[in-house]
Amino acid sequence: MAEWTAKPFAISCGDPAGVGPEIIGKSWQRRAEAGLKPFFAIGNFADFDNLAGIPVRKIEQPMQASDVFDEALPVFHIHEAAAAIPGETTMDGAQCSLHALEIACGLARSGDAGAIITAPVSKTQLYKVGFRYPGQTEFVSERCGIARENAVMMLAGPSLRVVPMTTHIALKEVAEHLTAPLIIARARAAEKAMIRNFGIEKPRIAISGLNPHAGENGNLGDEEQRIMQPAIDELRLDGMDITDPMPADTMFHEEARIKYDVALCPYHDQALIPLKTLHFFDGVNITLGLPIVRTSPDHGTAFNIAGQGIADPRSMMAAIQMAATAVANRQIHDH
């Protein structure tokens, strides 16, 4: 393991009316037992100041986080407002979540933060304040100067990693978005990132078909034969270890999962349903193909339980741990 040299990690607050501040605070509380590297929250100090049993301290510069971290949760205060009311979304809260995300990206790009972890935002709320991206993945990739097709969303848990090849689009639009160039770009980005972030030298990649039974030889849809197979053939010629399109309903049980390191799936729910079924509380969303490390918990804002003190922080803690692993593996790989 390389010597730990990373700067503190920046955690954007997410929608302040959701569970973001609570799971950040609880992660800080469990920092020692979970071996979490120093981090700081970005948001409105008032949203952290009222967390039960969690001392908080304002910091003016990210570099102060490491000194403060042992005694209090460091908060980089960027938004002046009254504390959000749990579960009650506002435009101001959405602005705060976007502002925190923007600053987190900037700090990671400038090298002042070692990685970013993004707490859950509400896409509905962000769209109301003019956010024009399908999700945080595309926003972060643009801020890093990376084309959308080369920034890849991966959801990863201890026994499964999945990549949805299309992300936040309507189901009826999936087939037209699933092109050979998209499949090739996603597969290549996933392969490279598995090597660089996870230290897996020759990743085994499985790919699921779009249609039931992977199209049943073209009888139940022909995207597998017409679009996916030519892309797969090209990837194999380049040396990639990738399967033919597999029936999605039989590739996620325990014995099937040990045969691959990552599963590429044509659309969001095909990938995220198995992942969240297995790993809702310890799954992590990581964006691959970026010059920075960005992770996020796999769950959403959980407005229905915000403010009750019952939010489970494990997915956030796993996101912080995975960011540290990715930073360390990149240091080894790049040098």
Ligand SMILES: NC(=O)C1=CN([C@@H]2O[C@H](COP(=O)(O)OP(=O)(O)OC[C@H]3O[C@@H](n4cnc5c(N)ncnc54)[C@H](O)[C@@H]3O)[C@@H](O)[C@H]2O)C=CC1
């Ligand atoms: N990383 C992100 O920014 C993500 C954001 N979202 C956003 O979250 C919003 C709500 O989405 P939903 O589909 O309702 O999913 P959700 O994950 O927020 O909630 C689904 C269920 O899981 C529970 N839950 C979620 N996180 C929990 C935790 N840490 N501890 C205990 N219980 C937890 C909730 O109470 C709810 O019953 C949407 O606006 C969506 O855009 C959804 C997924 C990821």
Ligand SMILES: NCC(=O)COP(=O)(O)O
């Ligand atoms: N379903 C995953 C999700 O909503 C998170 O997406 P992103 O905002 O990280 O792009």
